[in-house]
Amino acid sequence: MIEWQFADTDEVMINALLPEGSSEYELSFVALYFGNLAPMGPDTVSYTGSAAPGTVVLAHDPTPVLPPTFTPDEYYYEALLRVQCSDGDWSEVHRFYVSPFSLLNNPSVNCNIPFTSFIHLIDGAGFSYAQVIEAEEGDSTLFVDDLSILVDIGHSYIGDLSITLTSPQGTEVELLSYPNFLGNSSALSLIFSDNGDEVISNSGIVAPAQPLSDFAGEPAAGTWLLEVVDNLPLDDGYLYGGCLNINTLACSQTFSGKVFYDFNANGIQDENEPGYGHAILQNTADSSYFFSSSSGTFNRCAALDSFDLQLVNVPNWYISQPASHSLSFDGSGTPANADFALQPDGEVADLFVYMSSLGFDRPGFENSYLVSVSNQGNICVDNVVLEVALDELLSLQDLSGADVFSLSENTASAELGSVCPAQTVEIVLHHSLPDTVALGTELQSSVVVTPTEGDGNPDANSNVLTSIVVGSYDPNDKQVNRAETDQDFKDAGDYLYYHIRFQNTGTFYAEFVIIADSIDPLLVL
Numbered sequence: 001m002i003e004w005q006f007a008d009t010d011e012v013m014i015n016a017l018l019p020e021g022s023s024e025y026e027l028s029f030v031a032l033y034f035g036n037l038a039p040m041g042p043d044t045v046s047y048t049g050s051a052a053p054g055t056v057v058l059a060h061d062p063t064p065v066l067p068p069t070f071t072p073d074e075y076y077y078e079a080l081l082r083v084q085c086s087d088g089d090w091s092e093v094h095r096f097y098v099s100p101f102s103l104l105n106n107p108s109v110n111c112n113i114p115f116t117s118f119i120h121l122i123d124g125a126g127f128s129y130a131q132v133i134e135a136e137e138g139d140s141t142l143f144v145d146d147l148s149i150l151v152d153i154g155h156s157y158i159g160d161l162s163i164t165l166t167s168p169q170g171t172e173v174e175l176l177s178y179p180n181f182l183g184n185s186s187a188l189s190l191i192f193s194d195n196g197d198e199v200i201s202n203s204g205i206v207a208p209a210q211p212l213s214d215f216a217g218e219p220a221a222g223t224w225l226l227e228v229v230d231n232l233p234l235d236d237g238y239l240y241g242g243c244l245n246i247n248t249l250a251c252s253q254t255f256s257g258k259v260f261y262d263f264n265a266n267g268i269q270d271e272n273e274p275g276y277g278h279a280i281l282q283n284t285a286d287s288s289y290f291f292s293s294s295s296g297t298f299n300r301c302a303a304l305d306s307f308d309l310q311l312v313n314v315p316n317w318y319i320s321q322p323a324s325h326s327l328s329f330d331g332s333g334t335p336a337n338a339d340f341a342l343q344p345d346g347e348v349a350d351l352f353v354y355m356s357s358l359g360f361d362r363p364g365f366e367n368s369y370l371v372s373v374s375n376q377g378n379i380c381v382d383n384v385v386l387e388v389a390l391d392e393l394l395s396l397q398d399l400s401g402a403d404v405f406s407l408s409e410n411t412a413s414a415e416l417g418s419v420c421p422a423q424t425v426e427i428v429l430h431h432s433l434p435d436t437v438a439l440g441t442e443l444q445s446s447v448v449v450t451p452t453e454g455d456g457n458p459d460a461n462s463n464v465l466t467s468i469v470v471g472s473y474d475p476n477d478k479q480v481n482r483a484e485t486d487q488d489f490k491d492a493g494d495y496l497y498y499h500i501r502f503q504n505t506g507t508f509y510a511e512f513v514i515i516a517d518s519i520d521p522l523l524v525l
Contacts, residue, residue, distance in 0.1 A: 002081070005107060006100040007059070009072045014058045014098070016081060018051050019091070024084035025051040029062035029077045029098075032118075032154075032238055051083055062098065074101045074187035076154045076240050078118065097240045102152050103189045103203065104243070108253040108301045108329070109150065111243035121155060121228060123236040133224040133244050135168075144215045148193040148250040149175070153228070155237025158182040158202055162229045165192075167215050168222025177209040178231045186237075191250045191301070197293040200278065204290055205250065205299045220246045251301035253329040255336040259296040259311060261422050262341035263378070267321065269341075274422050276342055280312040284324075302329045302336065311340045317350060317378045317456060318342040344421075350377030350456035351384065351419065353449040355465040358428070361443055362471045364435030366397065369465065371427040373416060373449050377456055380420040385450050386427060388412040391443035391467075394431045401427040416449075433469065441469040478517070496523070 003015040018025070031043040045064040062077045076099040083091045096116055103109050117131045149165060162178035175192045176199065182188065185202040194212050196205040228239050259279040260269040269275075275296025282289050285307030292298045310324035325338040351373065358368040371388065375381055390396060390410040399405050402414035402425075416425050448462045455461060478500045485496070500517060 002094065002096050004079075004096075004098045004105075006098070006105050009100045010061045010063045011059055012062060012077075012098050012100075014060075014079070014081070015055060016058060017055050018053055018083055019085075020053045021085040021087070022051045022053050022083040023086050025049060025056075025058070026080075026082050026084075026090075027058055027060060028080040029060075029065055030080065031065035032076070032078050072100065074154075074185075075099060076102065076152065076187065076238070097152070099152065099187075099189070099240075101187050101189055101203065102240075103150055103191060103301060104152070106251075106301050106303050108251050108303050109191070109243075110245055110248050110250060110252055111150070112245040112248040114241070114243050115226075116241040117239045118241075119228075119239040121153075121161075121230050121237045121239060123233055124230060125233045127230045129228045129230075129239060131226040131228075131239060131241075133226060135221050135224055135244065135246060142219065142221075144218050144220050145247050146249075147212045147215050147247075148191055148245045149212075149226070150191045150242040150245075150250070151175070151188065151226070152240040152242050153188040153237060154186065154240065155188070155230075155235060156184070156186055157232070157235040158185045158188050160230055160232040160235055161188075162231060164227045164229075165212075166225040166227065167218050168224060169218045171214055171218060173212055173214050174209040178229070193250050195299065197297055197299055198295075200293055201291045205254075205301065249333075252331065252333055253302040253335070254299065255302045255309070255327055255329075255338055256297070256299040257325075257338035257340065258298070259292050259340045260342065261318075262321070262343045263421060265321075265341075265343040267341050269339075276315070276340075276422075279340070282310055282312050284308040284310065302327065305329065309338050315342065315376060317345055317348040317376070319345045344378035347379045348377045348456040349379055349381045349454055350375065350460070351381055351449050351452075352376050352457075352460045353386070353447055353463050355388075355445065355447045355463050357465065357467055361394075361433050361467045361469050363433055363437045363439070363469065364471075366430060366432045369429045369431070369445065371429065371447055372424055373419060373427070374424040375419045375421050376460075378421050380418050381451070382418045383451065384416040384419045384425075386412075386414040386416055387448045387450070388414075388429060388445070389447075390429070390431060390445040393437055393441070393443060394433060394445070396429060396431050398430040399427065400430070401425065437469055439469055439471050443467040443469065 004012055006012050026048045028044050028046040043065045047060045063072050066072055076097055079096050079098050081094045113135055115133045119129050121129055159180055159182045163176040164172055164174050166172045181200055182202050188202045191205045192208040193205050196207040199206045259276040261273045263273055277294040277296055279292040280289055285305055306328040308324045308326050311320045314320045321341045321343050327336050353373050355369055355371045358370050361367050394410050396407050396410055399412050405414040414427055445465045452458045452461050480496055480498050
């Protein structure tokens, strides 16, 4: 039996139940994966010491296997433990993993059916990797009522992955879809549960892409299959393991809440008061951070201790009520609620505008720019007008998202009416680029939103988008195997062999590729 917990990122406490006759132990930590760096091979740090039978606590530092510049917060270690008996023989090696990032580091996380994988997710598009999880009748009740699963992965681009879980009856549920919003994060420790939040962070309790309730009523015992697919090339990693919880709560202690705009300062989220998406919250006990969902909600496992929970990124012109929550957990299982209301601090208007490209500017093709106008203040702004000036090489074709607007060759004006706090208006500009523009040309387009008088941050009322023209370029040639022919060549009925070469040396993929060729009319195919 092995349990572990990191006291700090450079010290892991391992509780091990050693067998009768134990006299010495050897504990090794192996470097398998360094996030965005390639696997470094079998770099190992080992510790030895005396050991008596029974439960012992081994406290050691696994970080010497890491490069000097690497931050260990999201690293997973392979751990190898063996003991020597009084007769001098060594036991078999017990292999497991530890990580300060894994949710298993939280003693409040329940682990009904643990599994250890160490499956190398080798670089390759579409490669699939499967882990068998055996659920015996003694591990769960007869039928599935509630189910959650914790998955630990290290990978240089988590956004490439998709994950599914298949029951012994063949029911398949997608846990993590591709594409997803996890991008180039290099570690994943997620509890998939139907009461979780949307997937916006690589740690926490999240809702699966498809409901786990699809397993409800099925026999729990049998072989479950966890499958990870790497959908794109160039990145690799490891599936370390996790826990399958059947009819067992994923966390013995939880805290949840929401962050929302409280425009009328009544402490209640009314119908017209949206959530504050992607809020950053800090647990002061261990200085860890996590994010709320796009709607402002959060749901987390809690360790059995006391801590303050505070909102880090309080938006300008608002105050957080309360400033923090003092939470304490004693193992009773009672969940805690920790809502944060963002109440206006004075009366301030603050318009913000940003322009981005939805595609690529290519000679002879059309593209679209997205303009987002939002009110980051705490009062409504009336008579908002958007003015756009595209690069002189671009020609405006159309504008969508506004009822009242005007267009010229490369400028546009749109009347947006009133924009209230936390509201965003999106305008899409459709334009074209002549096919004579050279690759690598820099385009500069600008946007301004008014009024600016009395604005809390007038510098945010304008934005410039720089775009580089990209495209395909196709140098080609045609060669023949003989420069001249004679009568013998003709009498023998020999062939002329033509070799046509084409390539793309541009900065974008080629579309509508057509190979057209002509030969002299005196030649016969």
